Amino acid sequence: MRALVIEAPGKTHVAEIPRPAAPGPDEVLLRTRRVGMCGTDLSTFRGRNPLVSYPRIPGHEVAATIEETGKNVPARFRPGMNVTLSPYTNCGKCASCKRGRPNACQFNQTLGVQREGAMTEYFLAPWSKLYVAEGLSIRELSVVEPLSVGFHAAARGRVVREDTVAVIGCGVVGLGAISASSFRGARTIAIDVDDRKLAVASEAGAAHVINSAKDDLHNSLAELTDGLGPDVVIEAVGTAATFRAAIEEVAYTGRVVYVGYAKEPVEYETRFFLLKELDILGSRNALDEFGAVIAALQQERFPVDRIISRVTSLDYAGAAIEQWSNDPGAFVKIQVSLEE
Secondary structure, eight states: OEEEEEEETTEEEEEEOOOOOSOOTTEEEEEEEEEEEOHHHHHHHHTOOTTOOSSBOOOOEEEEEEEEEOTTSOTTSOTTOEEEEOOOOOOSSSHHHHTTOGGGOTTOOOBTTTBOOSOBSEEEEEGGGEEEOTTOOHHHHTTHHHHHHHHHHHHHTTOOTTOEEEEEOOSHHHHHHHHHHHHTTOEEEEEESOHHHHHHHHHHTOSEEEETTTSOHHHHHHHHTTTSOOSEEEEOSOOHHHHHHHHHHSOTTOEEEEOSOOSSOOOOOTHHHHHTTOEEEEOOSOSSTHHHHHHHHHTTOSOHHHHEEEEEEGGGHHHHHHHHHHOGGGOSEEEEETTO
């Protein structure tokens, strides 16, 4: 069978690899239908992902069809059924797992990052990682995982109906945080430097948008919050400037959630931590938010078609990620269809 392999930074090829053996007792054999590329895959291609060794098959945003089930798999999972899945592992023994937060497992191995991913025709997965979503299309199933990361960020921020939430960055994860905050009833403000992404944010549930390249961010937020600042700021970009802005702009006794990943050290005016008595929270992967994302998609509360910039075949996936690397602003989400 065929798979996309990132053999080294900047180098990809489509390889012939062995098809998986029959599933074990608690496994299912999945036929990959569509896989989304994410920022992690882009970092792997660029050689900037410290968690990856090469060569690596990428892919963890998956829509697939069950081909075969192991003997211990519950009867509700049947061959021919379309599913998505949680791509993470957990050890069950580290501090995070013992606290009931396996999404932050110290020894997590994500598909396509620390272990081979799903950008291949068939792969095996534990049945316990599967999610069935009645009525969702293949393209909708393939965006559940990245949106769940944004939904988890909103959960980490304890977003409630009474909150005003500012989300910095309207990539797919940021859009997930916007959708989740709106789904929870909060008033949501989307912040980005791209008017096209801000338009999508409005469709995802943002009540207000700010183009911080054109308008003063502090003054705009002050105007929208009667000078108080947002109750919650979710940072989904990952730059030193946006990391600082989250702390500076959030309200006194507010919550800051970092889901972006800064690539360089960040210098802070630490007095804001104390004067505002802030809750500063990290957000990693997703926990039980897959079901909430599925519910939002079933209610047609997210503009899936608006975030998919290109659908390509496995043969052209390498060229697509290279184009994305050369012009990041031209794409929101690239997906690879293994049916092309």
